[in-house]
Amino acid sequence: MTWDQVPGHVETHDAFGETTIVVEGSTLVEACEHLRDELGFNFLSDITATDYLGWGEPGVSGYLGTTQGRNLNDPMTQGYQRLPEPKPKRFAMNYHLLALGREDGRCVRVKVWLDDGESIPSVIRVWPTADWHEREAWDMMGIPVEGHPNLTRILMEDDWEGHPLRKDYPIGGEPVRFSDAE
Amino acid sequence: MTITPARAPIYEGSRIPSKVPTILEVPQDLRDSGDLLQVNFGPNHPSTHGVLRLMIDLHGETVVGLHAVIGYLHTGFEKNMEQKTWWKAITYPERIDYVAFQNNELVFVLAIEKLLGIQVPRKATWMRMLLCELNRIHSHLVWLGTSGLELGAISMFWYCFREREQILDLSELVAGTRMHTRYFQAGGLAEDIPRGFYAECRKFVERMPHAVDEYEQLVDRSLIWLERTQGVGLLSAEDALALGQSGPVLRGSGVDWDVRRDQPYLAYDEVDFHVPVYTHGDVYDRYRVHMDEMREATRIVAQCLDRLEQMEGEPWIADDRKVVLPPREELHTSMESLIHHFKIVTEGYRVPEGEVYVTIESPRGETGCYVVSDGGPKPWRVKFRAPSFVALQATATCLRNSLIADMIAIVGSLDTVMGEVDR
Numbered sequence: 177m178t179w180d181q182v183p184g185h186v187e188t189h190d191a192f193g194e195t196t197i198v199v200e201g202s203t204l205v206e207a208c209e210h211l212r213d214e215l216g217f218n219f220l221s222d223i224t225a226t227d228y229l230g231w232g233e234p235g236v237s238g239y240l241g242t243t244q245g246r247n248l249n250d251p252m253t254q255g256y257q258r259l260p261e262p263k264p265k266r267f268a269m270n271y272h273l274l275a276l277g278r279e280d281g282r283c284v285r286v287k288v289w290l291d292d293g294e295s296i297p298s299v300i301r302v303w304p305t306a307d308w309h310e311r312e313a314w315d316m317m318g319i320p321v322e323g324h325p326n327l328t329r330i331l332m333e334d335d336w337e338g339h340p341l342r343k344d345y346p347i348g349g350e351p352v353r354f355s356d357a358e
Numbered sequence: 359m360t361i362t363p364a365r366a367p368i369y370e371g372s373r374i375p376s377k378v379p380t381i382l383e384v385p386q387d388l389r390d391s392g393d394l395l396q397v398n399f400g401p402n403h404p405s406t407h408g409v410l411r412l413m414i415d416l417h418g419e420t421v422v423g424l425h426a427v428i429g430y431l432h433t434g435f436e437k438n439m440e441q442k443t444w445w446k447a448i449t450y451p452e453r454i455d456y457v458a459f460q461n462n463e464l465v466f467v468l469a470i471e472k473l474l475g476i477q478v479p480r481k482a483t484w485m486r487m488l489l490c491e492l493n494r495i496h497s498h499l500v501w502l503g504t505s506g507l508e509l510g511a512i513s514m515f516w517y518c519f520r521e522r523e524q525i526l527d528l529s530e531l532v533a534g535t536r537m538h539t540r541y542f543q544a545g546g547l548a549e550d551i552p553r554g555f556y557a558e559c560r561k562f563v564e565r566m567p568h569a570v571d572e573y574e575q576l577v578d579r580s581l582i583w584l585e586r587t588q589g590v591g592l593l594s595a596e597d598a599l600a601l602g603q604s605g606p607v608l609r610g611s612g613v614d615w616d617v618r619r620d621q622p623y624l625a626y627d628e629v630d631f632h633v634p635v636y637t638h639g640d641v642y643d644r645y646r647v648h649m650d651e652m653r654e655a656t657r658i659v660a661q662c663l664d665r666l667e668q669m670e671g672e673p674w675i676a677d678d679r680k681v682v683l684p685p686r687e688e689l690h691t692s693m694e695s696l697i698h699h700f701k702i703v704t705e706g707y708r709v710p711e712g713e714v715y716v717t718i719e720s721p722r723g724e725t726g727c728y729v730v731s732d733g734g735p736k737p738w739r740v741k742f743r744a745p746s747f748v749a750l751q752a753t754a755t756c757l758r759n760s761l762i763a764d765m766i767a768i769v770g771s772l773d774t775v776m777g778e779v780d781r
Contacts, residue, residue, distance in 0.1 A: 191712055191713075192472055192473065192712055192713075192714050193472075194714060194715065196713075218599055219599060219602065220602055221602070221715075221717065221724065221726055221743055222715070222726050222728065222741070222743035224728045224739075224741040226730055226738075226739045226741075227739070228738075231732060231738075232732065260711045260732045260733050261711065270713075270715075270728065272715050272726065272728070272743070276599065276613070276615050277613070277614075277615065283621075283715070283717075285713075285715060300379065303600060303602065304374050304379035304600045304601055304751075305379070305600065305601050305602030305748060305751060307378060307379045307380050307751060308380060308747065308748075308750075316436075325377050325378045326378045326380075326381065329429075330428065330429060331428065331429040331432040331780055331781075332429060332432065333429075340434060340437055341436060341437055345437075347437070347441065
């Protein structure tokens with residue numbers, strides 16, 4: 177399988193038996209149409225946005241390590257055995273595709289790197305199932321999806337501030353109603 | 359006597375609403391006529407299987423507009439899992455889809471194992487398969503019972519929950535808890551399979567096919583059941599694929615796809631089972647898929663039992679002391695075991711850097727788990743591809759121009775668990 181023909185193709189990785197192709201965000205729709213029509217990936221399994229803020233650094237929500245290494249006096253902190261590979265941009269959008277009905281049932285992950293606030297074109301007209309997945313990516317990670325006809329919050333309330341799955345979103349930061357402090 | 363009302367053919371072309379695939383917009387001429395009634399359904403309605411809210415525009419008794427609102431059960435599982443060490447995070451997936459708990463636990467454990475590259479003993483693999491198939495029957499029974507209840511077949515509920523109780527008893531025998539067992543660990547199983555389990559499970563395997571016969575006798579010749587399910591909630595194969603449907607919904611629409619057979623995990627390539635496919639794409643065919651799958655799952659359980667009985671005395675978990683807790687009795691005599699135990703419990707094990715996406719066939723369809731590790735003891739990102747979340751996207755297509763009374767049957771047939779939709 178050659179992935180070079182995919183429009184906007186940047187690079188291809190193989191790891192853990194899975195193929196990841198990185199494509200340009202600007203030509204994502206063309207890339208997806210090529211994958212669907214030419215290579216048979218007729219099924220969009222999932223869309224996941226990932227936030228890599230603080231990747232390999234200390235002091236980020238969800239991570240207790242320090243760059244100085246392990247502190248033996250504090251049992252729940254530890255450093256890495258080796259620092260992870262740096263990422264090109266803060267956010268990644270991952271599209272998990274499946275060639276359903278083919279003999280080998282191939283899977284591929286399409287990845288697009290994004291900066292904070294950088295928008296990504298909607299793939300809703302390639303796969304209608306992208307509708308709620310893209311709304312979830314907007315709601316949870318704040319990825320602006322361009323061309324989505326109904327980009328509103330899906331899991332959080334309509335007037336919610338912030339995007340909860342971002343790494344800089346605090347845990348337990350929301351105000352508690354009817355508490356004694358009020 | 360066979361009662362077979364004329365089956366409506368699957369429609370021509372596509373019924374997916376064009377602008378937003380999940381929202382059914384009222385046509386302008388109907389909106390101008392003013393002869394519309396907006397009905398709010400849920401989020402606290404007994405037949406929404408949780409907290410689903412549907413806002414429906416009715417023209418007479420026909421559904422002409424639909425807007426689904428979800429998120430009432432959002433609990434932030436994915437965010438929480440980022441705060442836990444890998445081995446503590448295993449408890450969360452079970453609670454995401456609380457009906458198919460064993461399958462959800464499996465998908466996360468398989469993702470960890472894929473990153474770790476750890477070899478699982480064959481006894482654990484077969485026991486996992488056995489429990490997942492029992493869990494599939496459990497999930498289908500809950501679906502059949504509640505869906506029957508909603509359509510007026512109240513006795514279905516009691517019969518289904520009678521067999522469900524047996525499965526939960528088996529679960530309790532193995533893991534000590536009825537649901538949310540946390541029995542699967544990275545590397546294998548938490549405990550050895552208890553003595554007496556095989557015999558109890560055999561009793562269930564012998565009982566279950568007769569139970570399915572009983573359910574079919576109750577509803578399959580009931581004219582009310584047939585008329586309320588046949589030709590209702592149509593979804594064509596092309597639309598089902600475009601909407602990302604999976605599991606019984608996809609197979610009820612005529613697409614022959616099952617992750618267990620087509621991308622085998624565990625040891626599904628070594629067991630003999632049949633994948634039921636029906637082509638009418640209505641509520642009745644989804645019901646048929648569920649019934650056939652219960653029989654097939656029982657067959658798989660029987661094959662697992664045959665294999666497991668030959669594995670007496672084999673290890674049930676990998677012997678990798680960096681990942682797997684040492685046996686309890688060693689802690690008194692071995693300093694290394696004590697250190698390993700302390701390290702795993704306090705810090706957790708480290709999982710190599712990387713990202714994987716693992717899919718399994720859960721009772722509701724393709725459950726996917728995407729995990730990212732930075733090489734540390736906690737997941738960097740966990741995302742579940744919830745089949746219920748995707749199934750609900752088909753409500754607008756399935757409900758198009760159907761009657762309001764059929765809505766209950768249609769939403770029920772998509773077999774959603776709101777805990778999984780909202781995560």
